[in-house]
Amino acid sequence: xxxxxxRFMVQLYFFIKDGRYPSNKTIQEKFNVxxxxxxxxxxxxxxxxxxxxxxxLDQKGYYSTEPDxxxxxxxxxxx
Numbered sequence: 001x002x003x004x005x006x007r008f009m010v011q012l013y014f015f016i017k018d019g020r021y022p023s024n025k026t027i028q029e030k031f032n033v034x035x036x037x038x039x040x041x042x043x044x045x046x047x048x049x050x051x052x053x054x055x056x057l058d059q060k061g062y063y064s065t066e067p068d069x070x071x072x073x074x075x076x077x078x079x
Contacts, residue, residue: 009041013051013064013071021061 008031015022015030022030027038042062045051052066 009045009049010071012041013045013053016053016062017064017067019063021056021059021063023061026061 012027012031015027020026024035024038027033027042028035031038033041042053046053049071051071052064052069053062054065055061056063
């Protein structure tokens with residue numbers, strides 16, 4: 001994984017954690033990525049780094065189920 005990919009995932013996680021329930025479309029526009037790329041990185045965050053991300057049907061966007069989750073700590077465990 002490149003540093004740019006990792007940086008993107010950190011930014012994406014904090015964007016989701018911010019509590020604004022971003023949709024896939026919002027993520028595409030904010031980070032200038034395709035829909036497929038947005039989904040792929042969300043899945044990497046969830047599956048590889050165990051990020052507590054879920055989708056809220058009512059809000060129509062992603063959110064963090066554990067606001068105190070530590071991305072940096074998880075990075076250290078995944079290496």
